[in-house]
Amino acid sequence: MESLTLTDGEQKYYSDLFVYCDTDNTKKVASNGRVLDLFRAAQLPSEVVLQITELCGATRLGHFGRSQFYIALKLIAVAQSGLPLRVESLNSVKDLPLPRFVVAKNEQEARHTAMYPDSENQGSYQGVIPRPPGRGQVKKLSAHEVIQPCVPTVEPQLQPDTTSPVVSPHQSPPTSPHWRKHKRQASGGNVERQPVVVAGAVWTPFREPQAGPVVSGDGMWSANSPPPVQESWVSLKDAHPPSSSTLPAIHSSPVQENSSIRTVASATTTNETQRQSSGGYDDPWKITDEQRQYYINQFKTIQPDLNGFIPGSAAKEFFTKSKLPILELSHIWELSDFDKDGALTLDEFCAAFHLVVARKNSYDLPEKLPESLMPKLIDLDDSAEVPDQAPDVGYSGSPVEVTPNKSPSMPSLNQTWPDLNQGNEQWETFSERSSSSQTLTQFDSNIAPADPDTAIVHPVPIRMTPSKIHMQEMELKRTGSDHTHPTSPLMAKPPDLSEETKLATSMKFVTANSGDGYSSSDSYTSDQDPITSVVTRQRSHSGTSPEGLKVVTAPPPPPPRPHASHSRSSSLDMNRSFAAVPTGPQSAGVVAYPPAVPPRPLPTQTSGPHSGHRSDEGLAAHSTTSPQQIPEQPNFADFSQFQAFAASEEPSDDGEKHPESLPVEKSSEGAGPLRTVKSDNQEERAAATVNSAKGSIMAPPPKPVRRRLKSEDELQEEALPLKSNVIATVLAAQPSIPRSVGKDKKAIQASIRRNKETNTVLARLNSELQQQLKDLLEERISLEVQLEQLRPFSHL
Amino acid sequence: MHQVRLQIKGSDEARYSYSIDVQISAVLQYWSKPKNYPLFIRSVPVQNELKFHYTVHTSLDVVEEKISAVGKAMADQRELYLGLLYPTEDYKVYGYVTNSKVKFVIVVDSSNTSLRDNEIRSMFRKLHNSFTDVMCNPFYNPGDTIQSKAFDSIVSAMMVQAS
Numbered sequence: 001m002e003s004l005t006l007t008d009g010e011q012k013y014y015s016d017l018f019v020y021c022d023t024d025n026t027k028k029v030a031s032n033g034r035v036l037d038l039f040r041a042a043q044l045p046s047e048v049v050l051q052i053t054e055l056c057g058a059t060r061l062g063h064f065g066r067s068q069f070y071i072a073l074k075l076i077a078v079a080q081s082g083l084p085l086r087v088e089s090l091n092s093v094k095d096l097p098l099p100r101f102v103v104a105k106n107e108q109e110a111r112h113t114a115m116y117p118d119s120e121n122q123g124s125y126q127g128v129i130p131r132p133p134g135r136g137q138v139k140k141l142s143a144h145e146v147i148q149p150c151v152p153t154v155e156p157q158l159q160p161d162t163t164s165p166v167v168s169p170h171q172s173p174p175t176s177p178h179w180r181k182h183k184r185q186a187s188g189g190n191v192e193r194q195p196v197v198v199a200g201a202v203w204t205p206f207r208e209p210q211a212g213p214v215v216s217g218d219g220m221w222s223a224n225s226p227p228p229v230q231e232s233w234v235s236l237k238d239a240h241p242p243s244s245s246t247l248p249a250i251h252s253s254p255v256q257e258n259s260s261i262r263t264v265a266s267a268t269t270t271n272e273t274q275r276q277s278s279g280g281y282d283d284p285w286k287i288t289d290e291q292r293q294y295y296i297n298q299f300k301t302i303q304p305d306l307n308g309f310i311p312g313s314a315a316k317e318f319f320t321k322s323k324l325p326i327l328e329l330s331h332i333w334e335l336s337d338f339d340k341d342g343a344l345t346l347d348e349f350c351a352a353f354h355l356v357v358a359r360k361n362s363y364d365l366p367e368k369l370p371e372s373l374m375p376k377l378i379d380l381d382d383s384a385e386v387p388d389q390a391p392d393v394g395y396s397g398s399p400v401e402v403t404p405n406k407s408p409s410m411p412s413l414n415q416t417w418p419d420l421n422q423g424n425e426q427w428e429t430f431s432e433r434s435s436s437s438q439t440l441t442q443f444d445s446n447i448a449p450a451d452p453d454t455a456i457v458h459p460v461p462i463r464m465t466p467s468k469i470h471m472q473e474m475e476l477k478r479t480g481s482d483h484t485h486p487t488s489p490l491m492a493k494p495p496d497l498s499e500e501t502k503l504a505t506s507m508k509f510v511t512a513n514s515g516d517g518y519s520s521s522d523s524y525t526s527d528q529d530p531i532t533s534v535v536t537r538q539r540s541h542s543g544t545s546p547e548g549l550k551v552v553t554a555p556p557p558p559p560p561r562p563h564a565s566h567s568r569s570s571s572l573d574m575n576r577s578f579a580a581v582p583t584g585p586q587s588a589g590v591v592a593y594p595p596a597v598p599p600r601p602l603p604t605q606t607s608g609p610h611s612g613h614r615s616d617e618g619l620a621a622h623s624t625t626s627p628q629q630i631p632e633q634p635n636f637a638d639f640s641q642f643q644a645f646a647a648s649e650e651p652s653d654d655g656e657k658h659p660e661s662l663p664v665e666k667s668s669e670g671a672g673p674l675r676t677v678k679s680d681n682q683e684e685r686a687a688a689t690v691n692s693a694k695g696s697i698m699a700p701p702p703k704p705v706r707r708r709l710k711s712e713d714e715l716q717e718e719a720l721p722l723k724s725n726v727i728a729t730v731l732a733a734q735p736s737i738p739r740s741v742g743k744d745k746k747a748i749q750a751s752i753r754r755n756k757e758t759n760t761v762l763a764r765l766n767s768e769l770q771q772q773l774k775d776l777l778e779e780r781i782s783l784e785v786q787l788e789q790l791r792p793f794s795h796l
Numbered sequence: 797m798h799q800v801r802l803q804i805k806g807s808d809e810a811r812y813s814y815s816i817d818v819q820i821s822a823v824l825q826y827w828s829k830p831k832n833y834p835l836f837i838r839s840v841p842v843q844n845e846l847k848f849h850y851t852v853h854t855s856l857d858v859v860e861e862k863i864s865a866v867g868k869a870m871a872d873q874r875e876l877y878l879g880l881l882y883p884t885e886d887y888k889v890y891g892y893v894t895n896s897k898v899k900f901v902i903v904v905d906s907s908n909t910s911l912r913d914n915e916i917r918s919m920f921r922k923l924h925n926s927f928t929d930v931m932c933n934p935f936y937n938p939g940d941t942i943q944s945k946a947f948d949s950i951v952s953a954m955m956v957q958a959s
Contacts, residue, residue, distance in 0.1 A: 189864045311934075312932065312933070312934030313934055315934055316934035316935055320933075326935050327935075329935045330933050330935035330936055330943070330944065331944075331945060333934065333935050334929075334933055334944055334945070334946050337932065337933070340928075340929045340932050341932065342932035342934065344932075367945070522896060
């Protein structure tokens with residue numbers, strides 16, 4: 001038997017029924033007469049009943065155990081709702097109304113049956129459900145269950161004329177109908193009042209009329225309830241015997257509202273009853289329209305702007321008037337201040353008010369905010385242990401206009417309400433995540449790298465199609481903007497490229513570039529990590545940078561690679577890209593040339609670990625892009641040129657890296673990427689604050705790159721956008737691929753190999769740089785601490 | 797079992813302190829220096845609580861020493877986390893101080909080597925967040941013992957997780 005989850009109302013209702021059927025008190029209900037009568041009263045075809053009994057396992061067991069009984073009841077409700085009978089529906093059906101049983105035995109708690117929303121059953125509502133216990137349970141809980149039928153009748157109290165509608169609401173879970181009804185009646189009545197009070201009140205009148213159809217019962221109730229109903233919701237509670245009407249104490253203002261509320265309630269009751277009939281379960285915590293209207297009026301007295309907030313102090317005074325203990329008020333506040341901002345929006349205020357009302361009526365406060373009380377608009381970023389949830393249907397209808405939207409997302413939230421149930425976990429998760437990700441102590445602003453380059457992290461798609469124009473653009477962009485902007489096929493994503501492995505040659509410099517870009521973005525991401533993690537950047541850096549880098553590299557979607565750089569499909573892609581790429585200087589070489597020589601020294605020197613990291617990865621990426629053909633010829637030329645250039649550079653890692661990688665790379669593409677790398681490094685350098693040397697290195701690279709760019713094929717172009725992501729690098733490589741060897745499979749494979757080598761090299765380089773970065777950060781931290789110690793402290 | 801105690805101590809300005817002693821982790825929150833009385837204490841294995849109280853209280857001196865040593869504005873995240881205050885034979889004490897001089901102290905059993913520094917940091921962060929939520933409650937008067945259920949639940953969950 002699958003596990004069955006029941007709502008509170010269902011639980012009570014079912015247990016009552018079970019008790020009723022369990023005549024022998026053996027906790028096991030045999031298929032005795034009562035059970036059968038009960039099922040018959042469900043007014044379902046016998047086949048359905050048989051199916052139900054079979055589904056619940058009673059057939060198997062030969063009797064109805066408690067669980068089987070409950071399952072059977074649930075299935076009855078399912079069947080009555082018109083849903084197919086399936087085991088899965090037991091727990092998946094939401095807002096399932098309570099099973100309705102039409103019993104001819106009026107004496108038996110006709111109340112129950114009467115409660116059913118079915119108007120046609122009115123006449124016959126005579127509660128099959130055994131409610132004898134319910135009778136006595138006028139207390140809150142029992143009232144609920146028992147009352148299911150009763151309560152509904154009570155609710156209509158307000159509406160003497162709502163005979164049939166009254167019935168309909170009953171359908172909802174025992175508790176909810178009660179509450180719902182109560183709510184309606186008590187314009188703003190307390191939730192608790194409903195179950196409890198209503199139960200009591202309902203029962204009494206109900207019993208009398210019992211035999212009569214619900215309607216009459218309702219009428220009676222109406223008669224009985226009018227007094228309570230008439231009063232302000234506050235007093236309404238009082239009227240109910242069991243309820244502890246403490247409401248009056250809550251606010252004096254409500255009094256005047258009551259009359260208006262009453263009338264409103266009357267009107268709404270009808271609506272609600274009808275709504276109820278249409279709706280499913282009623283949330284006991286649901287706020288009725290009149291209640292909400294009342295709350296809104298109260299809100300206005302404090303804060304005229306319905307879209308505004310009530311500051312905590314004002315709210316505190318307001319709710320202190322309710323004479324509830326501070327601890328409870330504190331708890332209510334915790335529940336209702338959804339976004340934990342110390343202020344109450346209209347929704348939050350209504351929820352808080354509702355809880356206060358409930359508490360005033362001796363209704364225990366829930367541990368977490370009931371769904372119906374959750375603010376409609378939830379700022380997803382705010383912590384919220386309770387998922388946002390749409391209130392009952394009726395409620396959502398009217399309050400929507402009334403309640404100001406806390407955020408523009410309200411409309412969407414409204415629509416998503418029905419789905420919020422299942423989204424609860426998501427909400428919670430989300431909020432938890434978000435709240436946890438926001439650290440209160442993130443005061444440091446120094447987390448953000450001063451380097452403007454790191455400001456941009458998201459990779460910009462780069463056009464893979466290499467072209468002189470692109471290259472020039474890249475060049476310009478690169479110099480003009482931060483590295484994270486990959487202009488045309490920028491290989492600036494060497495780090496990521498490892499998976500791309502498309503552009504061998506470009507890889508080389510891409511790696512360098514991406515190393516640059518990556519470094520920047522890496523540092524950026526690294527920075528972000530600490531920031532978000534609240535852990536001081538320096539401290540938590542270890543591990544985050546590489547991951548950050550990885551992350552950065554991974555996400556950036558490969559620039560609009562015309563040929564998605566997949567190593568596997570490289571040949572095809574390359575062909576395509578080659579075709580697309582007009583230029584073809586060494587396309588194959590470009591791609592395939594992974595700076596075999598791990599520009600280890602380079603990366604380290606380049607703007608700190610960042611660039612190195614990037615370069616490393618870039619190189620690696622290059623190597624991985626070996627599949628792509630790597631135009632070699634031009635690379636060589638460039639390469640050497642670049643190499644020379646690099647050699648002339650200041651002792652920057654990049655320079656070394658490049659030269660090293662250049663030689664390693666087989667094709668000229670190495671040169672290309674190197675150049676790119678250099679430029680990237682250059683950029684990285686700017687971003688990195690660690691090594692000035694790196695910076696110097698960076699500077700030179702762009703120059704040669706630029707030069708080369710003009711003459712280079714896509715490689716150069718690719719090189720330019722080094723700053724961009726690794727993917728760009730890969731993409732850049734791609735264009736080169738098509739250019740060059742497209743047809744030369746062997747060359748492609750060679751380039752692939754080279755790219756792979758480059759990738760590994762770059763990866764190593766990257767890790768080393770990361771380590772360096774960590775060390776440097778640690779150093780920095782220690783230095784800063786020392787500095788602070790030396791500084792005379794001002795306070796503390 | 798590891799014993800950790802979380803203690804939140806107020807800062808100079810007589811803030812709130814909330815101490816949580818957890819078997820695995822103890823959280824104590826102390827408030828302001830002048831008073832530095834615990835706002836909240838919770839221990840996971842609720843035994844030796846008195847010992848934890850003592851430990852946390854003594855660690856408060858170390859906390860103050862650290863925060864006075866730093867000397868600059870306490871706005872720096874880095875400073876909020878004080879790190880391992882001092883290890884004893886049985887346990888390690890971590891400290892954290894907020895901008896408002898509310899001190900959090902976590903005592904962890906030394907045998908619990910699974911708690912890394914980052915984890916401790918995240919615990920402090922969570923504590924700080926929860927504490928802020930508690931403070932946002934207008935019904936909460938600074939200086940009162942923290943009785944927020946939400947706070948309790950968060951602390952308990954954290955300590956259980958750490959154990």
